[in-house]
Amino acid sequence: MFNIRRFDLEADTTQESITTTTTPTNDRLAKLNARLNKNKPPPTSNSSDTTTTTTTTTNQDSIPHNKDNKHHKKDRDSTNKGTNEISYKRSREEEDARVAREEARRQKDQQSGKQRWEKRAKELKDSDLVPNDIRLAMKAEAEAKVKAEREARKNPFAAVIAAAQAEKEKADEDMKDAEEEEEDEDKDDQDDKDQEKDQDEEEEADRPELHLEGVERFASEADADAALAELAALVPLPTFETKEVTALEKERAKSMGIPDWLAHPTLIEPGETNNRPISERQFGFSERLIKQCRKAGIEECFAVQTAVIPVLMRARHLGDIRKAPGDLCVSAPTGSGKTLAYVLPIIEILSQRVVTRLRALVVLPTRDLCIQVKETFETFVKGTDLKIATSTGQNSFAHEQAILVGESHCNSTSPRVLGGHSRVDVLITTPGRLIDHIKSTPNFTLQHLRFLVIDEADRLLNQSFQDWLFHILNAIHPSPERKFLGADGSEAIQLKRDHLGFPIHDAVAPGFLSSFFQIPESDVEDPKALSVQKLLFSATLTRNPAKIASLQLSDPQYVAVQDGGQDGDEKSKYTTPAGLTEHMIVCETSEKPLMVLHLLHHLQVRSALCFTKSVESAHRLYKLIQLYEKIRTTTTTTPVKAPVVKEVGKGSKATKVKEKKAKKNSKGQDDESGSEEENSSDSDSDSGDESDNSGSDSSSGEEDEEDEEETDDVEMEHAESSTSTAMDIDTKIAPTPTNAIVVAEFSSDLPKSKRASILRAFNNGEIHLLICSDLISRGMDLSPVSCVINYDSPVYMKKYIHRVGRTARAGKSGTAYSLVEMQEARHFKEMITKAGHWDKIGRINVKSQEVKDLVPSYQKALGGLKDVLVSSSRAGKKGSSRRSFK
Numbered sequence: 001m002f003n004i005r006r007f008d009l010e011a012d013t014t015q016e017s018i019t020t021t022t023t024p025t026n027d028r029l030a031k032l033n034a035r036l037n038k039n040k041p042p043p044t045s046n047s048s049d050t051t052t053t054t055t056t057t058t059n060q061d062s063i064p065h066n067k068d069n070k071h072h073k074k075d076r077d078s079t080n081k082g083t084n085e086i087s088y089k090r091s092r093e094e095e096d097a098r099v100a101r102e103e104a105r106r107q108k109d110q111q112s113g114k115q116r117w118e119k120r121a122k123e124l125k126d127s128d129l130v131p132n133d134i135r136l137a138m139k140a141e142a143e144a145k146v147k148a149e150r151e152a153r154k155n156p157f158a159a160v161i162a163a164a165q166a167e168k169e170k171a172d173e174d175m176k177d178a179e180e181e182e183e184d185e186d187k188d189d190q191d192d193k194d195q196e197k198d199q200d201e202e203e204e205a206d207r208p209e210l211h212l213e214g215v216e217r218f219a220s221e222a223d224a225d226a227a228l229a230e231l232a233a234l235v236p237l238p239t240f241e242t243k244e245v246t247a248l249e250k251e252r253a254k255s256m257g258i259p260d261w262l263a264h265p266t267l268i269e270p271g272e273t274n275n276r277p278i279s280e281r282q283f284g285f286s287e288r289l290i291k292q293c294r295k296a297g298i299e300e301c302f303a304v305q306t307a308v309i310p311v312l313m314r315a316r317h318l319g320d321i322r323k324a325p326g327d328l329c330v331s332a333p334t335g336s337g338k339t340l341a342y343v344l345p346i347i348e349i350l351s352q353r354v355v356t357r358l359r360a361l362v363v364l365p366t367r368d369l370c371i372q373v374k375e376t377f378e379t380f381v382k383g384t385d386l387k388i389a390t391s392t393g394q395n396s397f398a399h400e401q402a403i404l405v406g407e408s409h410c411n412s413t414s415p416r417v418l419g420g421h422s423r424v425d426v427l428i429t430t431p432g433r434l435i436d437h438i439k440s441t442p443n444f445t446l447q448h449l450r451f452l453v454i455d456e457a458d459r460l461l462n463q464s465f466q467d468w469l470f471h472i473l474n475a476i477h478p479s480p481e482r483k484f485l486g487a488d489g490s491e492a493i494q495l496k497r498d499h500l501g502f503p504i505h506d507a508v509a510p511g512f513l514s515s516f517f518q519i520p521e522s523d524v525e526d527p528k529a530l531s532v533q534k535l536l537f538s539a540t541l542t543r544n545p546a547k548i549a550s551l552q553l554s555d556p557q558y559v560a561v562q563d564g565g566q567d568g569d570e571k572s573k574y575t576t577p578a579g580l581t582e583h584m585i586v587c588e589t590s591e592k593p594l595m596v597l598h599l600l601h602h603l604q605v606r607s608a609l610c611f612t613k614s615v616e617s618a619h620r621l622y623k624l625i626q627l628y629e630k631i632r633t634t635t636t637t638t639p640v641k642a643p644v645v646k647e648v649g650k651g652s653k654a655t656k657v658k659e660k661k662a663k664k665n666s667k668g669q670d671d672e673s674g675s676e677e678e679n680s681s682d683s684d685s686d687s688g689d690e691s692d693n694s695g696s697d698s699s700s701g702e703e704d705e706e707d708e709e710e711t712d713d714v715e716m717e718h719a720e721s722s723t724s725t726a727m728d729i730d731t732k733i734a735p736t737p738t739n740a741i742v743v744a745e746f747s748s749d750l751p752k753s754k755r756a757s758i759l760r761a762f763n764n765g766e767i768h769l770l771i772c773s774d775l776i777s778r779g780m781d782l783s784p785v786s787c788v789i790n791y792d793s794p795v796y797m798k799k800y801i802h803r804v805g806r807t808a809r810a811g812k813s814g815t816a817y818s819l820v821e822m823q824e825a826r827h828f829k830e831m832i833t834k835a836g837h838w839d840k841i842g843r844i845n846v847k848s849q850e851v852k853d854l855v856p857s858y859q860k861a862l863g864g865l866k867d868v869l870v871s872s873s874r875a876g877k878k879g880s881s882r883r884s885f886k
């Protein structure tokens with residue numbers, strides 16, 4: 001009973017599982033049955049129908065017996081009697097039961113595995129702890145596993161194929177991932193770079209803008225704050241623009257051959273807005289220099305100084321000996337302070353020097369300018385060891401040599417010193433005399449030059465006399481021929497040697513060593529650059545490309561002080577001082593002296609410079625006005641003592657020139673060859689009419705037009721003797737009647753000593769009218785000049801600018817009158833209009849009525865003029881063939 005019940009229970013379970021399981025279970029059962037049938041005695045009936053058998057097996061009591069069953073029953077009945085039959089039956093039943101149990105367990109396991117996965121997936125899905133994508137992945141994995149198992153069961157090769165497929169897919173995927181990864185990496189790199197750049201930019205924007213040199217990064221925030229606080233207390237230097245040029249202008253400049261740096265100057269507005277206190281930190285001046293400036297009444301730097309001085313001071317320590325300090329070209333209006341723009345930094349930089357060497361050379365067109373610039377240097381050099389000298393031919397050549405160099409004579413007892421032997425640090429000179437020293441003074445060398453200043457540069461560049469520039473440039477460059485060595489490399493000159501016998505060459509500038517010694521070529525050694533910085537100054541700087549090129553400038557910069565709103569053409573080339581008022585008076589040639597008298601007597605013009613076109617013209621006018629004043633004052637009730645004219649000198653200029661020619665080339669004495677003569681020999685013609693033929697580039701067109709070669713404003717060569725035939729003037733005029741006009745003349749015809757005393761008298765206000773040639777039209781700084789009279793109107797704009805620029809200097813006011821002859825009026829107007837200056841000139845019409853009271857004395861003076869001139873000519877040893885008294 002118990003067995004049956006248990007069987008039933010199992011049978012029930014089996015039944016249930018059969019309905020839910022698959023055919024293989026039935027197959028297996030069939031196989032098992034088949035196996036069992038092998039061991040049993042030959043069956044009495046065919047039991048191939050599994051279902052029937054199973055049914056029979058499992059529910060034999062409840063199922064009606066069929067025909068075979070009848071046989072079985074019969075057999076059973078018959079075998080019940082035998083043991084074999086019983087054991088067989090038992091084992092079969094047991095086996096069936098075991099198989100059924102196994103199958104049931106397996107199905108149960110399978111069922112529970114699937115359920116477990118499904119349950120786990122459900123749990124994960126519901127869990128907040130697991131991210132959704134992981135949950136889905138796990139679910140997918142579980143499903144895939146189940147599916148794979150099913151497939152594996154269906155097709156044993158499916159798994160292999162699937163695995164291969166999966167492997168291939170994975171390989172493809174890996175490859176794709178790798179590609180994507182590479183792309184991502186590239187993208188990331190780019191992103192990183194972008195991010196870095198953004199960060200840098202942000203940092204840069206956040207960084208405080210500091211203009212203190214060398215203070216860009218700070219060790220700490222506190223340092224940065226301190227620097228900022230310090231900066232806040234400073235007034236920053238003005239920033240100067242670089243000139244913007246239109247495409248048309250660019251093309252024009254290019255076609256004219258004007259270099260780019262010259263076409264794009266750094267522009268500075270003139271005027272007080274760009275003035276800065278002399279103690280400004282950026283100027284870098286020492287306390288000593290600041291004190292000297294204050295003593296001289298200089299509290300602020302003018303605009304041109306504010307722009308130029310920091311540029312020079314920045315290069316004070318030549319950090320890189322392979323790189324030359326950049327050259328500088330400066331164009332600034334007359335009286336704007338260009339001289340101090342180079343004098344102050346040169347003194348400040350050279351004041352640190354240990355050994356005296358010739359380190360600064362200032363080249364100027366006239367000796368009067370040399371004296372003026374020397375006085376300026378001497379004002380500010382106080383408190384230093386620096387020695388300043390001039391070389392203008394004023395003294396004898398031998399005397400100058402003794403001042404300039406030590407051991408001036410090269411002989412066996414006093415050999416040439418390789419590095420030169422200078423007694424001065426700064427030399428101010430005219431070109432002619434400088435060349436004499438370069439050629440003929442032993443131990444005079446330019447190899448140590450740190451500054452080469454060419455003031456009034458455009459004027460000097462017009463002067464090709466003696467090839468002065470060529471000689472200077474040659475002297476500042478080391479000689480490629482090693483001229484101090486013999487052909488075999490041996491010493492061609494006797495060297496100074498120390499106690500061990502080694503040549504003493506420590507005075508040789510590094511860049512010049514190769515001129516004296518055979519230096520082995522080396523890849524390691526970089527060539528030494530020259531330390532000389534060329535500085536060019538002018539109120540009307542040339543843009544002639546050929547002339548600029550002849551200077552061999554290195555890394556040049558162009559600084560221009562000029563009015564804003566300029567467009568780079570002719571209009572913007574010349575800026576006149578802000579305090580200058582300009583007038584023109586159109587009149588007949590014969591009326592011009594009367595016009596001068598009108599200015600003096602009716603417009604109360606005093607402290608005036610009156611420019612004529614030549615030395616002779618100046619002399620005639622001087623005599624006429626002097627005579628007029630004499631007549632006027634002697635006919636008035638108040639006697640007037642006119643300046644006393646006395647003849648001085650022993651020999652005529654012409655005689656002197658002959659003497660000089662005889663002495664020519666005899667150095668070591670007064671060297672008086674003909675530059676003065678040359679300057680004045682052409683003086684009957686308007687010097688401005690001479691065009692420059694010193695090799696200017698024809699492509700520069702308009703530039704050349706202005707580069708006239710003047711004849712009376714440059715002293716290219718040697719000094720004249722102190723004996724002269726020219727008129728002298730007694731400048732000690734006392735007491736002067738209140739209504740007397742004191743007149744004097746100034747030209748290259750005067751002896752040097754007299755020139756200086758006349759300038760002094762004028763500066764002291766003792767001379768009301770100084771009639772002069774163009775010798776002082778450039779650069780001269782005569783402080784009392786309140787008026788300029790262009791007695792002969794200039795032919796070129798440059799000359800006009802320099803002449804009228806003798807007044808209204810250093811921010812003061814002044815007036816200019818141009819007497820324009822009827823036939824010159826058209827040209828004058830064109831010239832001024834072309835320079836964009838026409839609207840600045842007012843026209844004055846002087847009616848004959850207005851000068852009526854001057855005419856009687858004037859007529860008398862004219863009548864007496866011829867006699868005066870003739871007698872002064874006789875007093876001048878009858879011989880000045882250069883003078884025309886008609």
Ligand SMILES: Nc1ncnc2c1ncn2[C@@H]1O[C@H](COP(=O)(O)OP(=O)(O)OP(=O)(O)O)[C@@H](O)[C@H]1O
Pocket residue numbers: 297298299300301302305332333334335336337338339340538539778779780781783805809810
């Ligand atoms: N910073 C300054 N403060 C006061 N006066 C100054 C200053 N700089 C220069 N000056 C004065 O201005 C005058 C003109 O200066 P300077 O002779 O240097 O002019 P410049 O530009 O060279 O003129 P030019 O083109 O005619 O040669 C001089 O008397 C000089 O002493």
